[in-house]
Amino acid sequence: METRSMPSPSATPADIVxxxxxxxxxxxEDDVPGMFATAAPDLHWVNVVGMHWHGRDASIAAHVAFFRQMFAGVPLTLAAIESVTAVDVNVRVVVVRWQVGDYVVPTGEVIAGEENRMSLVFSGSDDALRLRHVANVRIDPIAARHDPVHSMNAG
Incomplete structure (x- = not known):
């Protein structure tokens, strides 16, 4: 059975960090356009509840709307860089975990401090690094305790 360790911060490419x-x-800083400063114009973004936005402009518009509704002032922390995989010399897939502060969704439900796992696809490198695709998944803490691969690797 193969086990994969998390890359150390020094092993993570500087442009990704x-x-x-x-x-x-x-x-x-509630700077939504800044979040997309190096996104490709044809970016695809899949959010934590399955919405899919095609294009940087659509992704910005969606995030602006959601920051107005629920994310303004909500803290985000990078919890871990879990993997960086080179697909070829110009494409890398990165998996990270984020810690998101409490927020209230449009239905009124309070989401209390959650972790999300995000897969990101980048093309290029350094100053030419472009975000191409994101899939963001809310981590279910109850289900995570029953991850069969995690328990096999822990023993």
């Missing part, structure tokens, strides 16, 4: 830090900083 810089992107994640800039994204987190922009979120915490």
């Amino acid at each position: 810089a992107w994640l830090e800039a994204h987190c900083r922009a979120w915490n």
Whole structure:
């Protein structure tokens, strides 16, 4: 059975670390356009409840609306960089975990401090790094305790 360790911060490519830090900083400053400063025009974004936005402009518009409704002032913290996988010399897939502060969804339900796992696809590198695709998943803490792979790796 193969087990994969988390990359150390020093092993994570500097351009990926810089992107994640800039994204987190922009979120915490409620700077939605800043969150997408290096996104490709044809970006695809799938959010935590399955909405799919095609295009940077649509992704910005959706995030602006949601920041007005529920995310303004909600803190975001990078919890872990779980993996960075080079698909080829120009494409990398990154998996990270974010810690999101409490917020209230449009139905009035309070979401109390959650963790999300995000897969990101980047093309290019350094100053030419472009975000191409995001899939964001809310981590269910009850289900996570029953992850069969986690329990196999823990023993």
